[in-house]
Amino acid sequence: MSPRILPSRPGPTSQPPAVHARLAARGLVKRFGTTTALAGVDVDVADGEALAVTGPSGSGKSTLLHCLAGILPADEGAIRLRGQDVSRLNEAKRSLLRRKHYGFVFQFGQLLAELPAEENVALPAMLLGASRDDATRRAREWLGRLGLSGMEGRRPGELSGGQAQRVAVARALITGPSVVFADEPTGALDQATGHEVMQILTETTRAAGASLVLVTHDEDVAAWCPRRIEVRDGHIVSRGASR
Numbered sequence: 282m283s284p285r286i287l288p289s290r291p292g293p294t295s296q297p298p299a300v301h302a303r304l305a306a307r308g309l310v311k312r313f314g315t316t317t318a319l320a321g322v323d324v325d326v327a328d329g330e331a332l333a334v335t336g337p338s339g340s341g342k343s344t345l346l347h348c349l350a351g352i353l354p355a356d357e358g359a360i361r362l363r364g365q366d367v368s369r370l371n372e373a374k375r376s377l378l379r380r381k382h383y384g385f386v387f388q389f390g391q392l393l394a395e396l397p398a399e400e401n402v403a404l405p406a407m408l409l410g411a412s413r414d415d416a417t418r419r420a421r422e423w424l425g426r427l428g429l430s431g432m433e434g435r436r437p438g439e440l441s442g443g444q445a446q447r448v449a450v451a452r453a454l455i456t457g458p459s460v461v462f463a464d465e466p467t468g469a470l471d472q473a474t475g476h477e478v479m480q481i482l483t484e485t486t487r488a489a490g491a492s493l494v495l496v497t498h499d500e501d502v503a504a505w506c507p508r509r510i511e512v513r514d515g516h517i518v519s520r521g522a523s524r
């Protein structure tokens with residue numbers, strides 16, 4: 282079935298999402314009751330690019346990430362992933378979309394506390410049908426690549442904050458995602474550890490051929506991405522190269 286060109290309910294802009302972009306959104310609107318968190322946002326994410334989304338607290342950064350990643354359905358607007366319309370999927374299909382095509386790194390809490398690092402990393406691969414043996418082998422490879430050899434059996438509580446975020450990066454990349462979404466991935470870390478995690482996140486994401494969408498309020502963290510957009514009151518107020 283060929284994808285629809287236009288959104289069923291167009292947002293404030295009339296342009297359809299760019300077909301050439303890996304991920305493209307047009308006219309995204311998201312309301313929570315009387316609060317308009319996104320007021321008609323257009324975003325393109327190119328193949329393999331790293332894009333920072335900056336802005337003050339409450340500006341709509343996380344809401345934008347959640348809508349782009351299919352965690353939340355937008356109220357209006359259209360989103361295409363590799364040219365395919367993913368705007369109007371139901372929760373079950375959005376869940377499958379996230380599992381198959383996206384990886385996630387959050388500030389903290391995405392690792393399951395009761396599972397050792399290698400099982401945390403292996404889990405997304407198993408959810409996509411890999412056998413336990415295959416998923417565990419791949420998880421160990423990823424943990425080795427991220428400098429965590431010897432720590433495969435440790436639970437998240439037995440890892441430092443920076444080590445736990447490396448596990449989260451491995452977990453995000455094990456399924457070979459198209460796009461990695463990171464929301465304040467260094468928010469719980471000191472500056473030096475945050476720097477280390479950003480280096481690993483940007484390098485491994487690029488090497489894996491995934492695009493990266495990074496939400497942060499921190500200018501130094503945003504600077505790891507070549508391009509950035511700034512959100513204020515649910516609008517994009519600037520677009521350009523990071524410093």
Ligand SMILES: Nc1ncnc2c1ncn2[C@@H]1O[C@H](COP(=O)(O)OP(=O)(O)OP(=O)(O)O)[C@@H](O)[C@H]1O
Nearest residue numbers: 313316318336337338339340341342343344345498
């Ligand atoms: N689930 C929700 N229910 C009600 N209002 C919400 C919800 N999520 C976000 N909002 C509101 O939407 C607006 C944008 O919130 P959002 O979390 O996207 O901002 P943010 O830029 O990521 O902020 P921060 O940097 O503090 O995390 C805010 O006014 C917020 O209060």
